[in-house]
Amino acid sequence: MTEPSPQHRCGYVAIVGRPNVGKSTLLNGILGQKISIVSRKPQTTRNRILGLYSRNDAQVVFVDTPGIHEAHTPINRRMVDAAMDALGEVDLVVFMVDVSGGKATPEANELALDALKRRTLPVVLVLNKIDRIPRPKLLPLLSQWSEAGSWETIVPVSAQTGDGVGDLLRELVGRLPESPPFFPKDQLTDVSERFIVSELVREKVFRLTGQEIPYATAVEIEEFEEVEGKDLVRIMARIWVERDSQKAMVIGRGGRKLKEIGTAARHDIERLLGCRVYLQLTVGTKSRWTHDRNLLQRLGNFGEGS
Ligand code: GDP
Ligand code: MG
Numbered sequence: 001m002t003e004p005s006p007q008h009r010c011g012y013v014a015i016v017g018r019p020n021v022g023k024s025t026l027l028n029g030i031l032g033q034k035i036s037i038v039s040r041k042p043q044t045t046r047n048r049i050l051g052l053y054s055r056n057d058a059q060v061v062f063v064d065t066p067g068i069h070e071a072h073t074p075i076n077r078r079m080v081d082a083a084m085d086a087l088g089e090v091d092l093v094v095f096m097v098d099v100s101g102g103k104a105t106p107e108a109n110e111l112a113l114d115a116l117k118r119r120t121l122p123v124v125l126v127l128n129k130i131d132r133i134p135r136p137k138l139l140p141l142l143s144q145w146s147e148a149g150s151w152e153t154i155v156p157v158s159a160q161t162g163d164g165v166g167d168l169l170r171e172l173v174g175r176l177p178e179s180p181p182f183f184p185k186d187q188l189t190d191v192s193e194r195f196i197v198s199e200l201v202r203e204k205v206f207r208l209t210g211q212e213i214p215y216a217t218a219v220e221i222e223e224f225e226e227v228e229g230k231d232l233v234r235i236m237a238r239i240w241v242e243r244d245s246q247k248a249m250v251i252g253r254g255g256r257k258l259k260e261i262g263t264a265a266r267h268d269i270e271r272l273l274g275c276r277v278y279l280q281l282t283v284g285t286k287s288r289w290t291h292d293r294n295l296l297q298r299l300g301n302f303g304e305g306s
Helices: 023-031 074-088 107-117 135-146 165-174 193-212 244-251 253-273 293-299
Strands: 009-016 049-055 058-064 092-098 123-128 153-156 218-227 232-241 276-285
Touching: 009 023, 009 165, 023 049, 023 058, 023 092, 023 165, 058 165, 092 107, 092 165, 123 135, 123 165, 135 153, 153 165, 193 218, 193 232, 193 244, 193 253, 232 244, 232 253, 244 253, 244 276, 253 276
Parallel strands: 009 058, 009 092, 092 123, 123 153, 232 276
Antiparallel strands: 049 058, 218 232
């Protein structure tokens, strides 16, 4: 064991921003593994997921939060609360915007900017998806955004190509307090494999069923068993939906949709666990499962607040 050097830095960094700006992609890129869900659809990351970026001189504890954005429905409000709670306990906030479409103006982000202003946390502004904009457009963007808030610094990146991510890490680490690491250095994330597996299945449900399935969908891991000497993990998971019509949609004609979901999920889980996976999926209907405290606790899908 080598002693951490006295210069060692460690702290919590929250990644906030609207759905789809690329928060999970950034985190996954930094951690080099699929930890958080990447989706083309908004709001699949309902949970706070801690990812640990560790190196000799520093450890960054990332909190991937749902976005701070308009809260129209109760579940949305809960997501905003979760984002806010996450902000309360961090050393630094990364506020990410997607500058690729030209829509990410400071005005369009008023709610989030207001929320950030009300807190005294240092904020690093990340302009993401610069791979999608021509270089000459970057400078005007930078000046537009620099006036919109009191940023620690502004870092343009492409979370997808990795461009600028090294700079970002340097900016983040340099702003963390001197501290020994909070977690063992070889630990990638503090969420269990079971949890990640359930999130991977949930992601496939979203991706493969389309808009019809609301994100009030949960996945319960009923069995997670390593088959000894076989390099195989057996997983039984139940997808919970709220209505029979949704159940039919997830199962699909002749069970085809469910099979598709299972195959895609198994693929990702095998990569994550590094072994063969036998995955059995079932679908259950439980009306208003989001109000069932016992089930919620078992699912752990609303970790914060409990
Ligand atoms: P989140 O909702 O903020 O976590 O966003 P995701 O990480 O799930 O990304 C949303 C979508 O944007 C995905 O389709 C990503 O592949 C894409 N994306 C993320 N970062 C970049 C980037 O730097 N460049 C481009 N072109 N696409 C990106
Ligand atoms: Mg995400």
